[in-house]
Structures are given as structure tokens and as C-alpha cells.
């Protein structure tokens with residue numbers, strides 16, 4: 001990226017009583033001399049029937065703007081409504097005689113407006129600043145932080161406001177899918193409603209007793225089911241070829257249980273059936289087990305797509321066109337389909353779904369993978385549907401019970417490895433279990449599937465969960481997505497809030513008779529790695545990611561094996577793991593420790609980026625905040641975290657780490673509500689003296705910790721730390737080189 005986009009930031013006029021949001025509108029910026037011609041382009045991909053816009057979907061206009069690389073984030077352009085009618089925009093594009101950088105910048109400036117302008121902030125009527133769940137939190141600082149985070153909802157509530165487009169003519173075009181009801185956005189570049197994010201947002205809203213917003217969220221999803229037959233990845237037309245992990249039924253169940261509103265089921269049950277039918281028709285596959293020879297109907301992510309994702313056009317175009325030797329058209333189409341499928345899984349992207357990790361993203365093979373998490377989610381959906389119908393409709397209830405039972409058989413047959421005591425994905429390519437360990441191993445427990453070997457006794461149950469013990473002892477932060485450091489955002493060292501929730505709920509699902517007794521001690525001269533069944537992680541101890549520690553004046557990796565590798569081991573507990581409770585078993589101890597780490601990670605990274613609470617949590621000094629380039633910031637609630645620090649955001653992937661952030665708020669509130677009695681005040685590292693300081697958290701997306709950023713993504717943000725930019729710069733540089741070569 002030879003020049004960065006600048007950001008025009010201005011307050012948006014809002015009516016009284018509505019929280020003010022700041023729209024940061026990225027300004028197009030040429031990445032070469034304005035008079036230079038754009039790089040030559042490869043032939044256009046086929047038009048995508050599901051995405052007919054001639055402006056925002058695959059076609060000459062989008063490819064030309066993408067190749068010009070005007071914005072640090074590909075999503076910026078496709079989120080900019082036009083400022084003229086579609087016909088006028090297309091005519092202006094046709095009239096560009098010389099496609100120079102300058103001509104494309106002028107075109108975008110004159111024909112498009114600010115990203116996110118079709119949205120408006122909405123007040124939360126009757127917002128209660130003191131929700132009852134706060135009574136569950138004992139200590140002063142955790143309680144004050146939970147209350148602060150509860151207040152962040154006010155910054156993330158949106159309505160569609162198409163009237164802001166094109167004055168009163170209403171003929172301008174935007175990618176936003178208008179929604180009839182209020183919704184909650186994740187934050188930062190994610191300006192629209194997202195499917196699986198909403199599950200954790202709903203969990204938090206339930207703690208906050210904001211039931212009408214949960215109802216609105218569900219009504220929007222039901223409208224989408226009526227309109228499209230499925231729930232799209234997110235609220236933009238460029239997401240209309242794919243869904244995301246199907247958690248609608250589970251949101252519905254949690255809402256009905258918390259609010260008592262069974263009335264919603266009249267509308268919801270037929271639409272839930274419609275969603276399940278969509279997954280069966282479009283995403284099921286018959287798999288004959290090499291272990292038992294039984295045939296199971298299972299589910300996979302599988303998007304039909306033969307073009308770059310519009311919101312990541314240049315990224316996909318670069319990935320596909322830089323493979324060496326060059327791919328033919330059908331191989332390109334297959335890779336585009338795999339990339340879109342990765343996005344459908346919610347894990348975009350991860351080594352978990354790569355055929356050969358050394359070939360990286362080019363080898364993504366998710367369409368030929370049967371994922372343990374997706375099938376566990378669908379199993380639980382059927383269990384919940386059976387209970388919704390209950391005795392009022394025993395035929396339907398029995399149908400769902402049978403579907404759940406069949407899926408359970410498939411999950412235990414295909415995914416469960418009884419010698420390693422772990423669940424793994426099934427590879428259709430190799431007709432075998434993938435020997436790749438990830439946090440997805442905990443989904444079946446969360447869904448209520450507990451293998452007999454785990455139920456057998458406390459020793460084998462602990463073995464199945466021993467990786468959590470390793471993480472808490474060996475690393476400073478929370479449970480990583482995988483143990484492979486790849487630069488992809490769903491790999492180490494990134495730890496995502498939703499997954500901490502899954503791990504905690506997996507532990508909660510275990511019966512108490514197998515979680516009694518204290519956490520086992522490793523064999524002599526071994527670390528907690530020695531408690532993990534042989535081969536479970538698929539890595540030797542020394543191949544695990546290193547944990548940086550201060551070594552004199554520099555950072556070095558902690559010892560990688562033996563007892564000293566457990567750098568966070570304390571007396572009866574782990575650092576930032578709370579206080580051991582009388583009589584707690586190992587299951588409760590692991591939950592208490594992980595819940596404290598989650599709280600610590602979120603709070604410390606917020607404080608390190610300028611967060612403070614009057615009379616409870618002082619604002620750090622400018623000298624300290626300068627370390628994270630957060631002197632003018634008020635704290636970031638990050639979307640993902642590093643498991644190497646408790647005050648660091650995650651990194652990697654195709655966009656910079658975002659702040660806001662819906663699911664982080666949701667998980668924090670859920671943890672506060674469920675573990676508040678055992679959450680201690682976090683001990684945040686000193687930014688000036690600890691190794692974490694030099695690489696730790698800072699503003700990322702230009703949004704404040706309160707999640708107020710509704711626009712303005714990433715690199716152009718006011719407070720971005722260089723450490724966050726590095727992966728992107730490497731990617732951008734690679735993109736520029738490839739584009740230049742084309």
C-alpha cells in the first residue's frame with residue numbers, strides 16, 4: 001500500500017435522546033500516481049446469478065475499482081451507497097476513457113457516498129443502567145466493568161434508514177438488506193446484522209434484560225427466512241449466497257426460556273422448519289463410515305460460487321490468480337467456492353480447513369470436510385425443536401428426536417476418537433478423521449453429546465478437557481482457536497470470545513460425578529502437557545506456540561517443555577484465574593480459571609486502549625497509553641484477543657482487528673452473570689515494563705471501546721498500532737505485487 005486512505009470523520013446529527021454515533025467515511029486514495037494506468041486485469045469471472053447488481057457484484061465495475069485498491073479494506077467500497085441512480089453510475093463508469101488511478105478515484109468520489117449511511121442509531125427506550133444480573137458480581141471492579149459493558153449496547157443499536165439515500169428520489173443503490181426491525185451490529189467494519197454473531201449478542205442482551213431487542217433480532221431473521229428461505233451470513237446482498245453457523249433455533253430457545261414469551265413460537269416454528277429444510281436440501285451429504293461401515297446423513301458448509309467475494313474482492317482475486325502454476329478456469333472456480341465456503345463457516349480462515357498447511361489458503365478444502373461444530377449445532381437444533389413441540393405435537397417432536405439421534409450416531413462414529421479422547425472433523429478427501437485439534441472439539445459437549453468413554457470416570461473426563469488446563473498454565477490468555485500459528489485469524493494465537501463461551505459450556509455440560517476431585521498434577525519433570533492423551537493435540541510439546549516472556553531487556557520464548565513451561569502455575573490456581581474455592585472439583589476449577597481469564601483479557605485490553613471507570617478504574621497515563629497509541633482513545637472492546645497476553649487484541653487475516661464489539665460484550669455479560677461470584681479483580685500487566693506492552697492492544701478500527709464506530713475501518717483508524725498493521729501490510733504488498741504482475 002503506497003499511500004493510505006484518509007478518514008473524514010464527522011458527527012452525524014441525531015435527534016435528541018438517540019446516542020450519537022460517529023461515521024468515519026473512508027476517502028478513496030490512489031495507490032500509484034494518479035496519471036498511471038491501472039494494472040491489467042485477468043478476464044472477468046462469470047456473473048453470479050445470486051448477486052445481480054452491476055455495481056456491487058462481480059462484473060467490470062467492481063473488478064476495476066477493486067484492482068485500483070483505493071481503500072485499505074475491500075469491504076469499504078461495497079458498503080458505500082451510490083450518490084446517483086444506478087443508471088447514472090453505470091453510465092459514468094462507461095464514460096471513463098482512460099482507466100487511470102485518478103479517473104477511478106474521481107469516479108468513486110463523485111458517484112458514491114459514505115459507508116454505513118443507510119443506517120441510523122436508535123435510542124434504547126427505558127434502558128435500565130442497573131440490570132439485576134449485576135447482583136451476581138461480587139467484587140467492585142468486575143461489577144463496575146460489567147455495568148459499563150452493559151451500557152455499550154446503546155452504541156450498537158441500529159435501524160435501516162433508506163430515506164438518507166439520494167435525497168428523496170430513493171433511486172440510489174446500496175448493498176444493505178433493509179430490515180424491518182431494530183438490530184445490533186458487531187461494530188467497526190461490521191455495520192450490519194450478522195448471523196452467528198447474534199447468538200452471543202443475544203446471550204448478552206438477555207443478561208441485560210433487553211428482551212424487545214432480542215425479539216427484534218429474531219423477527220429480522222424470520223423475515224429473512226420468509227424472504228430468502230435461509231438466513232444469510234450478514235445483512236448485505238453480497239452475503240446472499242451463503243449462511244453462517246445455524247444458531248437461530250438456539251437464540252430462539254434462549255429467548256423463550258429467559259422471557260417466557262412462547263407466543264413467538266407461532267411464527268417461529270414453521271420458519272425454523274424452513275431453515276432446517278434449507279440445510280438439508282443444500283448442505284447435507286451422505287457419508288459411509290470407514291470405521292463402522294454405517295452410512296450417515298451429515299452436514300457440511302458448501303457455497304456455490306465462482307467469483308471473488310465482493311467484500312473481499314481483491315483479496316480473493318489475488319489469492320486465486322497468484323497460484324503457481326496458474327489455475328485453469330475450473331480450478332479457479334473451485335477455489336472461489338472454497339473461499340466463500342470458509343466465510344460460511346464463520347472461521348475465515350484457518351489451517352483447520354487447509355489440505356496442506358504449508359500451502360496455506362490456496363489449499364483450503366472445507367467443502368470436502370464434515371465439520372464437528374456444524375453437525376453438533378444441528379443436533380442441538382433438533383433436540384430443541386423436539387422440546388418446543390413437546391406433547392402438543394408428538395409427531396413433530398418424534399421426527400426431530402429421530403433426526404437428533406441419527407446425527408448423534410454420525411457424530412460419535414465419524415468424529416470421536418476414543419483413544420485420543422477428542423472430536424475431530426471428518427475428511428471426505430481422505431475418508432478419515434482429520435488429525436487436527438481445534439477448539440471445535442468442545443462443540444459436541446456443549447450440544448449435549450458426551451461419549452461413554454468420558455462418562456466412564458473422572459480420569460478420562462479430565463483427559464478429554466486437559467488441553468484447557470494446559471492453556472491456563474502455559475499461556476497468559478484464553479483458549480486459542482488452534483495451536484497452529486499461521487497468520488490466519490482463526491488460528492493461534494487468536495482466541496475468540498464465542499469460543500470461550502463454548503468451552504465454558506462444554507465444561508458445564510459434564511455431570512458432577514465425573515468432575516469431582518482436584519486438577520491432577522503432571523507426572524514428575526513434566527508440564528501440564530504430560531496430562532494430555534498421547535497424540536490428542538497432533539503436536540509434540542516443543543511444537544506448541546511459544547509464550548513470550550521478558551528475558552533481560554528482550555523478549556524470549558518461555559521454556560517449551562518440562563515443568564517450567566507452565567509459567568502461569570500458581571498456588572492452587574493460575575495467574576489471573578481467580579481464587580480457588582473450597583470443595584470445587586476440577587470441572588469447576590477450570591471454569592473459574594477460564595472465566596477469570598476471559599474477564600481479564602477483555603478488561604485489560606480495554607484499559608490498555610484508554611478505558612477507565614470513574615472512581616474505580618483510573619485512566620492510564622499518556623505515557624502508558626502511548627505504548628498502544630491510545631492517548632486519544634477511550635478503550636476498545638476487541639472482536640478477538642491474543643492468548644499470549646491479557647491486554648492484547650488478536651491479529652492476522654484479511655482485515656485489521658475490529659472493535660465494538662457485539663459478541664465480546666455478550667460473552668463478557670454472560671460470564672459476569674454466571675461466574676460473577678468467583679471473578680476477581682484482574683491484574684493487568686504494566687504497559688511500560690512488561691513484554692506485553694510493546695505488542696499489546698491499541699485502537700484498531702477507529703472505534704471507541706464503547707463500540708461507537710459504525711464506519712471507518714481498520715488501517716485508516718486514528719489509533720492503529722503498527723503491530724496490527726504488519727500482517728495487513730504484508731498482505732497488501734503481496735496483493736500489489738500480484739496485481740502489478742497481472
Ligand SMILES: OC[C@H]1O[C@H](O[C@H]2O[C@H](CO)[C@@H](O)[C@H](O)[C@H]2O)[C@H](O)[C@@H](O)[C@@H]1O
Pocket residue numbers: 075186190194196197233234309311312343344345346347348349639654655
Ligand atoms: O469481510 C471478510 C469476512 O468478514 C466476516 O467474517 C468475520 O467477521 C464476522 C463478523 O464478526 C464473523 O461472523 C466471522 O466469523 C468473521 O470471520 C464475514 O462474516 C465474512 O463472510 C466475510 O467474508
